[in-house]
Amino acid sequence: MHALVVSMVLSVILMQTGSLFLFDYIPDHLSVIQRAYQDQSVWKFEIYKLENNLNDKSVVFNRLNDSLSEVDGPVYYWARNQKDTGLAKAYKNLETAHHDFANARVQGYSKEVMLEKGQRVIKAYDGFVSAAKDDVIIKQSIVSLLQFVCLFLVFCIGACIMLTSWSILINRLGKIITIMPNDLISGSRNNQYDDEFEMLEKLTSEMSVRLEGIQVETKWINKASAEKVRKMILSQDFLFKLAKLIGSSGLSELTIKKSLYSLEKTLGVSNVALIFSENGSRISAQRALFSSYWPLSFDEGMFDESTNSLSVSHATKLIKGECVQCVTVPLQSPNGWLGILLLETEANHYFEDTELQLFEVTAQMLALSMGFQAKEQEGRRVALLEERAVIARELHDSLAQSLSYMKFQLARLQTNFGSQLIESGADAIVTDMRDGLDNAYRELRELLTTFRVQMDVRGLDHVLEEAIAEFSQRSSLNIMLDNRLQECRLSVNEEFHLLHVVREALSNIVRHSGAKKVTIALVLQSTGDVIVTVDDDGKGVVFDQSKPHHYGLAIMTERACCLGGTIEILPRRRGGTRIRLLFHPK
Structure with a gap:
């Protein structure tokens, strides 16, 4: 050409x-x-x-x-x-x-x-x-x-x-028209054109409109893909940090709050909360842990609904005049429901499938960690209980039998040689020996009872409530409990020692003080120290160092030393006695 x-x-x-x-x-x-x-x-x-x-x-x-x-x-x-x-x-x-x-x-x-x-x-x-x-x-x-x-x-x-x-x-114009999309050509056949150029012009304009639409769609897809990649990277980083945090320090209130806050920032929601069930309350004394505020949509009926749902569920609720979108997933373990992981955000917030998967995987990881941690803690508690039961059996089969035999022999001695003991003046010595044996036997029975005390799997709160109920039935005491250790996590040994100090204090109050009202307070200081006080309104305690057998005080002092702390028995200004235990949890 x-x-x-x-x-x-x-x-x-x-x-x-x-x-x-x-x-x-x-x-x-x-x-x-x-x-x-x-x-x-x-x-x-x-x-x-x-x-x-x-x-x-x-x-x-x-x-x-x-x-x-x-x-x-x-x-x-x-x-x-x-x-x-x-x-x-x-x-x-x-x-x-x-x-x-x-x-x-x-x-x-x-x-x-x-x-x-x-x-x-x-x-x-x-x-x-x-x-x-x-x-x-x-x-x-x-x-x-x-x-x-x-x-x-x-x-x-x-x-x-x-x-x-x-x-x-x-010719080439015909070829160009033939390679046009069939839907465009079939649609253009219904129209009348002056020549092929007009037809090509119309088809080209329609093609340009389609190309612009494809270009806009491609830009949106690229932008959405980049956003998905960014969210995927954030999700992977969150899961890595969560696994590292759980693996390094285990689950505690602090680690759970950090995880909830990180999950909130990763998903871009308003609030993330972990609501504990009865089985999961051992992780925290609080009913719920949250990233920003107490969950607005909290309802006891959640646990009834969760029994019928094993996956992520959505709901939109009207709370205080605002629509709140709630996303929940249960924390399931072989022992039952440990709790519910809850998201709260705006009603128009859209969750990607990857975000819901991240939410579900996070719930599964928390449930597995909580279940494993509870199982591990229960194993340590069972091992300790078994060890204490073995010690109690050994004491019962050895020392208790020996003391019983000595009491029986003293009784025979007083029966067969009573007049001679009186004449020789040895009856006072025998009486003191019998009183000492009785006291030792009673202390041994209390010690065996202490060793046989079972630590409830639901934690220290429930065990203390059971102890209070037990001593309230044995006496007319009005016992009040003020437990402020919600933010403190104690080991199994620390829980046992603290429980036995309280039980020993209550036992001494029942036997010696004549009190009517007892107040037990457990407080966590800002320094991390734990203070346990047991106050009564009895006649007070005056120790006579010339009289032996102060086994209760010795037991409490020994347990305070095992906790790495100190114990004091002080008189109250308005009457009564205060027993004060101070230690720093490990």
């Missing part, structure tokens, strides 16, 4: 070149012919005067000499250089005739010879003018033929261009 266009342009340029050649060539010919006609007229006129003696010969010859000089001038110089036609030959003849006439004059030929030479010059002018005209005709013919050929080529090239354009525009 480009070659055809170039050929057509060259042909047009060639035609214009021929025209320009004629425009430049013909004026030169006309000027030469006109000058030849003028010079011929001068020759004819002067020869005529010479022939009829109308003027002096010298005047005639001078004027003819001027004409001779014009032949060699610049006007005839152009004709002298035309080698392709007879014009140069005619000019040569004209020049020869002029020189012959000039030579005849110089040699002084007769008048008749001079007239003959002059007629030759006039005839040479005729030949020159005729040759010039023929030259113009030849040149015009050649240029016309060339222009005709170029015009023919232009028409041929134009026809080729039209055929090529038809092939390019029509």
Whole structure:
């Protein structure tokens, strides 16, 4: 196509070149012919005067000499250089005739010879003018033929261009239309078009609209994909940190709160809360732990609903005039429901599937960790209880039997040798021995009872409540409990020692103080120390160092040392006694 266009342009340029050649060539010919006609007229006129003696010969010859000089001038110089036609030959003849006439004059030929030479010059002018005209005709013919050929080529090239354009525009246009989507073509068949170009225009506009829509959709998909990748990275980072946190320090209130706060930031919600069931309350004394605020949608009915749902559930609730979207997933373990993991956010918040999966995986990890931790703690508690039961059996089978045997032998001694003991004054010694054995046997029975005390799996709170209920039934005491150790996590041994200190204090109050009201307070200090106080309104305690068998105080002091703390027994200002235990949990 480009070659055809170039050929057509060259042909047009060639035609214009021929025209320009004629425009430049013909004026030169006309000027030469006109000058030849003028010079011929001068020759004819002067020869005529010479022939009829109308003027002096010298005047005639001078004027003819001027004409001779014009032949060699610049006007005839152009004709002298035309080698392709007879014009140069005619000019040569004209020049020869002029020189012959000039030579005849110089040699002084007769008048008749001079007239003959002059007629030759006039005839040479005729030949020159005729040759010039023929030259113009030849040149015009050649240029016309060339222009005709170029015009023919232009028409041929134009026809080729039209055929090529038809092939390019029509055939390829048909191919372009055939590769259009079928739905566009089928829809366009119902419309009327003036030509294929209008049809292509409509199809192209529809295609551009579709492409713009695809481009917008692609941008949205890329943006959504980038957002999904970002959320996936945040989710992976959260799960890694959660696993690392659980693996390094285990579950506590602090670690759970950190995890809930991180989950809130990862999911971009308003609040994340972990609500404990009865089985899961051993992790925290509080009913719920949260990242920002107490869960607005908390309801005891959640646990009834969770028994029927093993996966993520959604609900939208109207709370305080605002719609709150709640997402819950139960924390399931072989021992039952440990609690519910709860999300609270705006009602129009949309959760991706990956976010819900992260929420569910987090609940599963917390449930597994809580179950494993509870099982591990229960194992340690069971092992400790078994060890204490073994010690109690050993004491019962050895020391208790020995004390019983000694009490029996003292009874036989008093029965068989009572009068002799009185006479010898040994009855007081035997009585003291019997009192000591009775006291030792009673202390041993209390010790066995202490070793056989079972620590409830639900934690220290429940065990203390059971102990209070036990001593309240055994006496008329009004016992109040103030437990503020919700933020403190104690080991199994610490719970046992603390429990037995409280039980020993209550036992001493029942036996010795005559109190009616007892207050037990467990407080966690800002320094991390735990203070346990047992106050009563009895008569107070005054220890007589001369009297032995203060086993209760010794037991409490020994347990305080095992806790790494101290214990004090102090009088109260308004009467009664205060037992104060101070230790730092490990």
